[in-house]
Amino acid sequence: MRGRIPDQFIDDLLARVDIVDVIERRVPLKKAGREWTARCPFHDERSPSFYVSPVKQFFHCFGCGAHGSAIKFLMDYERLEFQDAVEELAQSVGLKVPYEGGAERPREDKTDLYTLLDAAAAFYEAELPKHAEAQAYCKRRGLDAETIKRFRIGWAPGGWDGVLKKLGTTPQRAKLLDEAGMVSSNERGKYDRFRERLMFPILDRRGRVIAFGGRILPSANPAREAHEAGAPAATSPKKGDGPKYLNSPETPLFHKGRELFALWQVKQANTKLDKLLVVEGYMDVIALHQAGLPIAVATLGTATTHDHAELLFRAAPDVYFCFDGDRAGRSAAWRALESVLPRLRDGRQAYFLFLPEGEDPDTLVRKEGKDGFEQRLKQAMPLSDYFFEELAHDVNMASLDGRARLAERARPLLARLPDGAFRDLMVQELSKRTGVHAAAVGGAAAAPAARAAPRAVAKRSLVRSVITLLLAQPKLAELAAPPYPFAALDKPGIGLLIELLEIARARPGLTTATLLEHFADRAEAPALHKLAVVEFPGDGDDALRTEFLGGLQRLAEESNQQRLLGIQDKIRREGLAALSAEEKAEYQALALKKKNQDLARQSRT
């Protein structure tokens, strides 16, 4: 995908945007010398180790190692794909992204998909007022016009081809509908996936429709009610039949394990968010929003995944999981706990709220109002309490055996927690409850990880030094020109150095970040970023220039020496006569060069 956007455009784009600007709009920055600094948005910390360099046009965190260009920042912060990050940046400076290779243009297809799904949402919205039963249902559930509009709630009419007829007007559009998951098919042909359902559009993090959830209306028909209670689905697709909730399938735009219903509306309603509430159903989310708690989201017919957990904690430090008090609710809660454990870095907290049986957030918030529900949130169980309570529920803590079993169960789970104060506390707590020594339980408390000294500069090889200088100041590349006298040097990194020189020479004015962006997909990227962070404190341009030229000179000498030794070796093995005429000439030239270099070095020292 990346290859479809020309490198030249990425260069131009990064030259147009200012990374300080891009980041400042999302994370407040403070000036610190030549750089800007903030508390890192990618890991929790008390003192800032996140730096943004206006000169190098990149960001770097000395705490967690996050780093990269403005594009990379958007990808990490907004969780965008590469293309979307590029699109977003391009839009902010009024550039249009060109795509290579005309015939197949995935991005344009995607744009079409967004447009089509948006049109489908508008179609359903327009259908809602025409359908009395759906209207009555909304009224019964207390949904006001404002809420219906904000969530773009609609109605999928009965029949088989409402959407197909309205939007699938050309073969191309019909194919897109299929791709967008709006169409089902059986032996008799294609038909609308959603029929006689209340429709909830699912929006992505940029507010675009990417999928739908559809709910059948509860009816007086007892067969239908039995169905809602989990009776097996009918085999033939009768209209309006099927599961209570039906979601779009996985499509190029929609991956249910990575999306949260209403996260967009939550972000629209809150500029600063300190807690999020995860509930199970769309109607629960909507009722909470309407009641004045626009902090509710839902997973989309799936258990909470690691991706969800990360998404949730990126949005807010405290996440409340709300479940039914029944057995199904309890087991869903435990699965949620397991998925958040690896994401519980310091500063993030998870809580569990179990509702009385027979109640859900929708019914409760309508009964108790915003204040009542907030009161319940205050009484939610912190993850640590829930964790130990649940693990110990069938264990006799009075017996040694029972305590050993608890320790046994907890150990692998605690091992999934990231290093940090929270993990240490959990390990201590386990040791307190079981009497098993902390070191035997998890050991985290025993050995705090040695923090790498920030900006410690390791001794670098010559090639690495030259690359480091070039990364600090890409314009130094102008001082070198092919044929590079060190090109034949057999040493790790030479090929990379030449590649860097070539890119920087071809694009004058290139910044560090832009240069690095050319290597974003490569195995060398992390190593290059490490070198790019190195500072040359107090050194002016002249000093860097001299050091760079000196480095290139020594590389040339090493290359020379290596070739000379190679020829000498051949002479030793095969005799002088074995050399070709060219090799002899080269040998003489090299020997002369070496003599001159040695003389020059003597006069320098």
Ligand SMILES: [Zn+2]
């Ligand atoms: Zn960080």
